[in-house]
Amino acid sequence: MTTVEYDQRDGVARITLADAERGNPLTPAMVQDLGRAVRRARADDVHVVVLSAAGRAFSVGGDVSAFAAADDVEQMVDDMAESLHRVVSDLHRMDAVVVSVVRGTAAGAGVPLAAAADLVLAAASARFTLAYTRIGFSPDGGSTLLTASIGLHRALHLALLNPVLSAEEARAAGLVAQVHPDDELDAAVEDVVAVLRSGSRAAQVAAKRLLRETATPAAETALRRETLSIRARAAAPDGREGVSAFLGKRPPRFPSSAP
Incomplete structure (x- = not known):
């Protein structure tokens, strides 16, 4: 069963994370399905891509239980990060304008995945938190590219502090373009899609390329550095303790912080 749904009509591709019961965790299977959907949208040469999620959360981030169960966590995390980074790169480089729609929680890699879009629309109830260092990991998924949109x-x-940002706080920080009441978000998304579809696609493509290339000229290098860092952190004692503590629902006792 696919964890990502794809629908395309009238120049608009709709990609939906569809593991709603689990909060749309970014498992290896979901990242592979997401990559296929994004490549399909590029092949279909659509004008707009709408990236959204079913259920209570946009994405709770990486599947921490899978990290704990992996025989070789370093290799698993490397493979996951590289696959996710290919998706992020494809979203950045595709001609289509990408609109992400966030309801509920976007945590861990769910945050930079939402931010990989050109426009982020959020429900008033949406919440955003990175939470990587809370389990002894360093950020990936394009988190370092957030410095271009929200500042260092x-x-x-x-x-470092892993706050949970409300939708309005995320908008004020520059992460979210628009915030709407939950029951008005779908209509707002369709209004944005209609505006984009009525505009000059050629001009939009040029604007997207110019702005992205100026803001993040070394994006691919940054993503590779994220992969190398998170794979090392995942295999290190702090990362193993962070995962164990998360699954055990207890405060972590990081070896590197011991007196």
Whole structure:
């Protein structure tokens, strides 16, 4: 069963994370399904991509239980990060304007995945948190690219203190373009799609390329550095303790922080 649904009509591709019961965790299977859907949208040469999720959460982030069960967690995390980074790169480089729609929680890699879109629309109830360092991991998924949109010190605040941002706080920080009441979000998304579809596609493609290339000229290098860092952190004592503590629902006791 696919964990990602794809629908395309009238120049608009709708990609939906569909593991709603589990909160749409970014498992290896989901990332592979997501990659196929994004590549399909590129092949279909659509004008707009709408990336959304079914259920109570946009994405709770990586599947921490899978990290604990892996025989070789370093290799597993490397493979996961590289696959996710290919998806992020494809979203950045595709001609279509990408609109992400966030309801509920976007945590861990769910945050940079939502931010990989060109426009982020959020329900008033949406919440955003990186939470990587809480389990002894360093950020991936394009988290370091957030410095281009929200600034260095806001990004450090998110990465080091792991606050949970409300939708309005995320909008004020520059992460979210629009916030709407939950029951009005679907209509707002369709309004944005209609505006984009009525505009000059050629001009939109040019604008997207110019702005992205100026804001993040070394994006591929940054993503590779994220992969190398998170694979090392996942296999290190702090990462193993963070995963164990998360699954055991207890505060972590990180070896590197011991007196």
